[in-house]
Ligand SMILES: CC(=O)N[C@H]1[C@@H](OP(=O)(O)OP(=O)(O)OC[C@H]2O[C@@H](n3ccc(=O)[nH]c3=O)[C@H](O)[C@@H]2O)O[C@H](CO)[C@@H](O)[C@@H]1O[C@H](C)C(=O)N[C@@H](C)C(=O)N[C@H](CCC(=O)O)C(=O)O
Ligand SMILES: Nc1ncnc2c1ncn2[C@@H]1O[C@H](COP(=O)(O)OP(=O)(O)OP(=O)(O)O)[C@@H](O)[C@H]1O
């Protein structure tokens with residue numbers, strides 16, 4: 001593809017060597033090959049503009065960068081928002097893309113919702129995939145990308161790769177970092193969903209309003225003109241999200257107890273699932289959802305909203321809800337302790353999520369609810385005491401442990417969590433020992449909740465060149481601790 005044509009199609013000027021053939025796109029100079037278009041962005045760690053000469057040396061034929069940056073030896077495609085311009089250009093190159101693309105944003109529930117959307121589409125006979133924290137998931141496999149919203153080149157390359165494999169429907173997670181950094185742009189997004197907003201990532205965003213604004217780029221800009229917005233209606237930020245959708249002129253579908261399109265009338269927890277009574281456009285239905293917890297019901301209904309918003313057939317969609325498979329690491333029943341107490345693994349890593357996960361299990365507890373969790377290092381520090389406080393308020397036994405300390409001192413992270421949890425909480429830094437303690441002390445009628453790592457396969461310790469990922473899987477460890485020898489290996 002010629003540079004001139006790509007630039008013209010993207011509405012960008014500045015490409016001097018219009019006849020040059022573009023071979024690829026890169027945002028890291030180390031990935032530049034002859035014929036590459038290089039995106040030079042100022043980052044949180046380093047300034048990508050410093051690598052422009054090296055990128056050109058490696059064969060870059062064009063550089064997308066801010067107007068006042070000096071580029072010699074390649075076309076300078078200048079734009080005050082180079083990340084967005086780069087995305088638009090790259091999107092012309094990575095074609096074809098799947099016909100129907102939807103995106104989910106919100107603090108919690110993105111992974112669950114995209115995965116459920118993928119499942120519902122698949123049940124309706126489509127070749128569907130999802131992209132998010134669990135990686136790129138197709139009917140055949142799941143491949144990790146390392147981030148919830150991959151970088152723009154990986155994202156677009158995956159999209160066109162999926163389309164070439166015959167995938168027609170894709171649901172992806174739009175994290176606030178991803179939205180803020182234009183990591184998912186340039187292709188037609190038929191519908192966007194908003195699940196909820198609560199404290200997280202305030203190490204990156206200046207405050208809750210800025211965090212919300214980053215998420216609302218989905219409705220303000222990313223969803224295509226005339227597209228749809230699906231909003232979970234029962235969150236404190238829902239009305240504001242609806243305002244953004246209306247202002248943009250999107251078709252608005254609201255879902256939840258306060259939902260106008262898909263109203264949740266009643267929810268009755270059962271042993272291994274729950275019954276949902278809903279009203280969709282005036283018709284009442286009862287759905288036997290094979291998943292527990294109000295939060296999973298919310299995500300399932302938002303997923304149904306996305307499917308309906310993109311032309312799904314109502315009866316088939318609602319029937320599909322009763323056949324949903326569990327999402328990996330989200331209230332996953334990992335083991336049964338020797339006392340008979342079930343051990344659940346969940347990905348709750350915010351105060352709001354911990355509250356939701358504990359609430360999901362509470363109706364099933366006859367004795368005590370024992371929770372094991374920690375907080376990640378090099379992430380929002382303010383959420384730590386809030387997580388501690390929620391656990392102390394809602395659980396009966398609280399064990400504070402480590403969760404991906406990264407570049408921080410794990411003891412200091414635990415201390416911050418414990419400051420909110422209060423003196424009753426136990427501190428067991430070693431995560432295996434903490435899980436073993438919880439499982440060991442769980443009696444009949446108790447439930448153990450191991451929160452924070454969900455599907456993760458390792459404990460991240462150290463940072464930069466010292467970073468190591470020590471293999472660790474909460475589900476496996478829970479099983480080992482519940483085994484007859486109590487995980488001691490003796
Ligand atoms: C804070 C953050 O979001 N960082 C992400 C961001 O990096 P950045 O743009 O700040 O990059 P930088 O490292 O300062 O470098 C600036 C530029 O120079 C380039 N560079 C850099 C070095 C070099 O030798 N050559 C070179 O060209 C880089 O490619 C980059 O374009 O863009 C990179 C590429 O897209 C990401 O890998 C990186 O993720 C880091 C590793 C990370 O930990 N991100 C987390 C916080 C994150 O993004 N999480 C979200 C949210 C999860 C959730 O929902 O809870 C996610 O979507 O996963
Ligand atoms: N709708 C919801 N409301 C409140 N809490 C939720 C909701 N959905 C999920 N959670 C909680 O958040 C955890 C993470 O869920 P999920 O992975 O679906 O969210 P996510 O938004 O993808 O998270 P991440 O930001 O890490 O990508 C769950 O394990 C659960 O504890």
Ligand SMILES: N[C@H](CCC[C@H](N)C(=O)O)C(=O)O
Pocket residue numbers: 148349375376377379403404452453456
């Ligand atoms: N996407 C989230 C995942 C957090 C998971 C938790 N285990 C942690 O490390 O804090 C983040 O990067 O903030």
Ligand SMILES: [Mg+2]
Pocket residue numbers: 110111112132133134148173
């Ligand atoms: Mg996710």
